[in-house]
Amino acid sequence: MFTSENGRAILFMMLAMAGFIVNDSFVKLVSERLPLGEIMFVRGMMALVLVLGLGVFNGEVRRFHLLMNRLVGQRVFAEVTATVLYLTALFNMEIANATAILQALPLLVTAGAAVFLGAPVGWRRWTAVAVGFCGVLLIVRPGMEGFNAWALMALAGVLFMALRDLTTNVLPKNVPTLGVTFATLVGVTVTGLVLSLGEVWTMPSLLDLSFLAAAACFILIGFVCIINAMRIGDISLVAPFRYSIIVWAIIIGYFVWGDIPDLPTLAGIAIVVATGLYSLMRERKRLAEAGPAATADLPG
Numbered sequence: 001m002f003t004s005e006n007g008r009a010i011l012f013m014m015l016a017m018a019g020f021i022v023n024d025s026f027v028k029l030v031s032e033r034l035p036l037g038e039i040m041f042v043r044g045m046m047a048l049v050l051v052l053g054l055g056v057f058n059g060e061v062r063r064f065h066l067l068m069n070r071l072v073g074q075r076v077f078a079e080v081t082a083t084v085l086y087l088t089a090l091f092n093m094e095i096a097n098a099t100a101i102l103q104a105l106p107l108l109v110t111a112g113a114a115v116f117l118g119a120p121v122g123w124r125r126w127t128a129v130a131v132g133f134c135g136v137l138l139i140v141r142p143g144m145e146g147f148n149a150w151a152l153m154a155l156a157g158v159l160f161m162a163l164r165d166l167t168t169n170v171l172p173k174n175v176p177t178l179g180v181t182f183a184t185l186v187g188v189t190v191t192g193l194v195l196s197l198g199e200v201w202t203m204p205s206l207l208d209l210s211f212l213a214a215a216a217c218f219i220l221i222g223f224v225c226i227i228n229a230m231r232i233g234d235i236s237l238v239a240p241f242r243y244s245i246i247v248w249a250i251i252i253g254y255f256v257w258g259d260i261p262d263l264p265t266l267a268g269i270a271i272v273v274a275t276g277l278y279s280l281m282r283e284r285k286r287l288a289e290a291g292p293a294a295t296a297d298l299p300g
Helices: 006-032 036-060 060-066 070-090 095-102 105-117 122-142 151-168 177-196 208-233 235-257 265-292
Strands: none
Touching: 006 036, 006 060, 006 070, 006 095, 006 105, 006 177, 006 208, 036 070, 060 122, 060 177, 070 122, 070 151, 070 177, 095 151, 095 235, 105 122, 105 151, 105 235, 122 208, 122 235, 122 265, 151 208, 151 235, 177 208, 235 265
């Protein structure tokens, strides 16, 4: 069981990836009938109701005044821009290909942490992240069918996601995580409303509303967990565990869209999982060499 800060951050990261890919799947299903702005607005309103309910229940809403911070605004801007770019690409690509492009994010976050935040990133961590990315490339094999010009838009979205995560890492500790989630959802929801002004609204069916409600729940899980992961863990250690999302993408692709993984895909998944386990083992070894005080709260 993970009890160290890095261990809990890794667990949060894996939960966030599961939440995001399930959200993406529900949104992609609804996008066959509803436009982007309407989806973002309706899903956002549902998620905001959930966040406010949680905030009132645990008393966090009383700390929302701490959100008046430049870094919170920067994070919201990065999240909104990334959401519009990535969802637009997702609607026009296979979900596995879009998710694979998303896996450039650990490389960008690791590089950003080293360059802008002064994080200690050794050659082993760089190697683990790069090898994991190669595993992702093996899964989707860029240049083949399904990888097209929309990939550039998805990649632009990933750049803003990296800005979001680096900003999250330096947020003041007194800013509540649920509050950051609330601010992010407000930004995404308002953006959806603005986009919808140029769209033809479609009356959602009961099934559409059910899918959007589920998406709201899972994106809330994703937002809360990704914020916690970036705030409490070593950013260069936690980043490779983003690769876990590709495993979820393959599983969902099979059960929802009937996509059957071939042998290269399975090999890529094995590489992705192995790099994550290697990163965790390296961290355990590093803390063990640092002495008993550093490993007192390490998972046994």
